[in-house]
Amino acid sequence: MTLRVTLLMLVLLPAVATAGSKIIGTGGATTIEGNAGGGIVPWAVINGYASSEEWSVTTFASRVGVNNFNLSSGGIALSFDNRWELSYARQRFALESIGGNLAQDIFSVKYHLAGELLYTAMPQLSFGISHKRNADFALPEAVGAKSANGTDFYLAASKVLFHQLAGRNLLLNGTIRATKANQTGLLGFGSAIDNDYQFLFEGSAALLLNYNLALGIEFKQKPDNLAFAAEQHWRDIFIAWFINKNVSLTGAYVDLGHIAGQGSQTGYYLALEATW
Amino acid sequence: MVIRSGLLWACLLMLSGCSSSTPTTLYQRLGSAPGIEAIVDGLLYEIEHDERIVHHFADSDIGRFRAKLTEQLCDLSGGPCQYSGSSMQESHTGFNITLADYDALVAGLIKVMQRQQISIADQNALLGLLAPMYKDISYR
Numbered sequence: 500m501t502l503r504v505t506l507l508m509l510v511l512l513p514a515v516a517t518a519g520s521k522i523i524g525t526g527g528a529t530t531i532e533g534n535a536g537g538g539i540v541p542w543a544v545i546n547g548y549a550s551s552e553e554w555s556v557t558t559f560a561s562r563v564g565v566n567n568f569n570l571s572s573g574g575i576a577l578s579f580d581n582r583w584e585l586s587y588a589r590q591r592f593a594l595e596s597i598g599g600n601l602a603q604d605i606f607s608v609k610y611h612l613a614g615e616l617l618y619t620a621m622p623q624l625s626f627g628i629s630h631k632r633n634a635d636f637a638l639p640e641a642v643g644a645k646s647a648n649g650t651d652f653y654l655a656a657s658k659v660l661f662h663q664l665a666g667r668n669l670l671l672n673g674t675i676r677a678t679k680a681n682q683t684g685l686l687g688f689g690s691a692i693d694n695d696y697q698f699l700f701e702g703s704a705a706l707l708l709n710y711n712l713a714l715g716i717e718f719k720q721k722p723d724n725l726a727f728a729a730e731q732h733w734r735d736i737f738i739a740w741f742i743n744k745n746v747s748l749t750g751a752y753v754d755l756g757h758i759a760g761q762g763s764q765t766g767y768y769l770a771l772e773a774t775w
Numbered sequence: 776m777v778i779r780s781g782l783l784w785a786c787l788l789m790l791s792g793c794s795s796s797t798p799t800t801l802y803q804r805l806g807s808a809p810g811i812e813a814i815v816d817g818l819l820y821e822i823e824h825d826e827r828i829v830h831h832f833a834d835s836d837i838g839r840f841r842a843k844l845t846e847q848l849c850d851l852s853g854g855p856c857q858y859s860g861s862s863m864q865e866s867h868t869g870f871n872i873t874l875a876d877y878d879a880l881v882a883g884l885i886k887v888m889q890r891q892q893i894s895i896a897d898q899n900a901l902l903g904l905l906a907p908m909y910k911d912i913s914y915r
Binding site: 519521522550551552553581615617618619620661662665667710 | 827873874875877878879881882885889894895896897899900902903906907909910913
């Protein structure tokens, strides 16, 4: 559905192809949760190309396919002034070998606190809140989750360092997240044993091969609240292609560890983004 | 994962092979005096055709701006010049240059450098010298 909307917007794009003033690539890609960032780690950058006093709208559709599961995400974000990012994402998680589906809605706000990604010695700093709501709590509850809804808080720092490796620019990002989410919320929030917020680290590094291509790695630390199955950290290696300021494509190889008792979950990630 | 990261770094190291036997200073790699002049003239063209920022130059002495910017880029990139103009803070006070204005100017510079087929590494080196001026130029 969201993929269809994104494709439709791509078709309509030539008629409305405008973009803000930000430099290409500096809006990042969009994570599976709808925030500007890499694929799984939100960055301090604001989605789209809206610079000061400009507006931007971004839509995305992505799919993760690993051995026993697949995750489809899609959503839309509105950005203003390179300061505010409001986003909505819908995730559908198909349990291919177990059977059934999980889904959640994610409403996020990100506020750019200080620093400018390209221009200041201080990294760009942003604070984000993501409120997540399970569409159907039956399965998360059955495996021990305490709540169907939860809110994550994160602080992200991002910086582009010029002329670093083979003369290429390097983007570094570190994010600290406070969360109760089990498997990012797809398996609910908290458990009978552990219902406290935990602080977790997420990081990305990307080499900007040119203005249009970024090659990077990501790591996302995960909690392990549910007794029924161990939850493991996520990692990926990605390549993002900013075709122009209106369209980008991202592909990745992902390693999501064990999920819901199913062994090593590795596979692909593909994302299409349209912005203007 | 370790093996994959190793592969990634191997790929990146191969990229660095290309930039070892080039001239010593960025100034030379940008094409010395004619190269810098072409960048400045290209940038003036971009400014003139960018309605977002052209108004900031309405009352400027373009000849002086061109001479001072050429001198400044020569100085910054390691060329045989000494920048003699006023400080970035002084020369931008009262203009209220916004982030969007600065982005527009940087995008213009990138366009010019791409057009002149300056290597990505040299473009990044020049951008790395100019980007930090944001704090002295913006919102004054």
